[in-house]
Amino acid sequence: MRIERILCPTDLTVESETALRYASTLARAYEAQLILMYCQPDSPDKSDAKVPGNAAELLDATLREQATAAELDKWRWQSKVVNCDDPTDCITREASRYGADLVVMRSRRRPHRAALLGSVAESVSRTAPCPVMVIHSDERDWIEGHGRQIGLKRVLVAFDFSDHSEQALKLGLLISQEYQAELHLLHVLPPFTLNEPEISWYPLGSEGVYHKAARRLQKAVPDEAHLWCKIKNVVSEGQPYREIIHYAERNEIDLVCIGAQGAGFGLLTLFGSNVDRVLRQAPCPVLVARPLKHARKSPSDLIEREASAPAVPMPENVARASLS
Incomplete structure (x- = not known):
């Protein structure tokens, strides 16, 4: 890197x-x-x-x-x-x-009402010409040795197969390789996807939504990456930001890598995107991947x-x- x-x-x-x-x-x-x-x-x-x-x-x-x-x-x-x-x-x-x-x-932890207005960190994450790492003062810390060492052990990449998440995966792979950290690759399916009636049975030769997503996750990571770090692929279901935050909490993730949405309009911007909500609530630093411009x-x-x-x-x- x-x-x-x-x-x-x-x-x-x-x-x-x-x-x-x-x-x-x-x-x-x-x-x-x-x-x-x-x-x-x-x-x-x-x-x-x-x-x-x-x-x-x-x-x-x-x-x-x-x-x-x-x-x-x-x-x-x-x-x-x-x-x-x-x-x-x-x-x-x-x-x-x-x-x-x-x-x-x-970035400050913001109350729900104030969160509607957004924060400087959230705005910069949408417009910066390079990746942005957002820190909170009350989160899991991976700086060791009186500020002289980096102690990253687990990196989570939120992956939705978009170009934005591809940037996040590249950064996550580079960081995991450099610090020999575990790489957790998480894809979140829409709510109730796994409870649909047709999920319980498929015609011969067809593939379910869950297995299709799991197979795509495996193909997203280069084979050689398994030689220098442990990789865990996970497919879950629900609201993306909630699943990302809960997974990071349960697995003691040190760094979340997520793709930037870019400048948006309408209700999504008013009430906050998944990226914004992860930035506000994540239990560890968040790295928003953006291409160098x-x-x-x-x-x-x-x-x-x-x-x-x-x-x-x-x-x-x-x-x-x-x-x-």
Whole structure:
């Protein structure tokens, strides 16, 4: 798995440190550049009262808590304050601008009424130009060794045979191979499918819905994948998001990989898609698979873009740290 650049948006609260811990551990494991970003509201009425003092100084201090000066210099980790009023648009734009391979961000557990409005993490998962990993502060943790080791043991891929889920399967296979984790491949049939009268009997030579889905799951995974990780295929029935969440809880899944639906309209968007509901309720981090929509950028390209971009005022010592 190739990760060269990770973008980690933060609101500089204590709760957002969980996402930064994951982002910094992944960046260290892949020797990737980490960009810690804070979206500072332009409008005075949208200013964040939770952030006291200078945001750039706080951002820089937060980053330095995650790595030594030598590590910051070696991997070119940096902090960035961006002025904007729309965090979703800001995060998506900066991810594309920096050529990020992964966005790691925190999402709050939202009450049912508030969930109708969605969250920034859900919106970014629909529009980002790269995969998005969503973290909650009260979920199963797989960062070990004081933030230095990745302890993934079980990865769940929600698979519905669509192009979106194919992207999720590719990521799930790469991650499972890299960390020798179990790969659980789950397909959910519509409710009551297995209780239909014709399911109990089939003409000679025909195949039932359950067996057809199980056979397609087996064919979805390359044969060689069985050589380096244990794979478990599961077919269940019900509401997809509920089955995914319940399976993750029962089997102590460490990471759920799911395909992105993209921007949607109508009732599905209003009341939340399966992806949105999994993001809100999953007992572990969720990786929303999205294809890369930008060319990979070299460090020299980024330096040139940084030099031509409008500078955000910050203290001199912070500016030196960002360029180091």
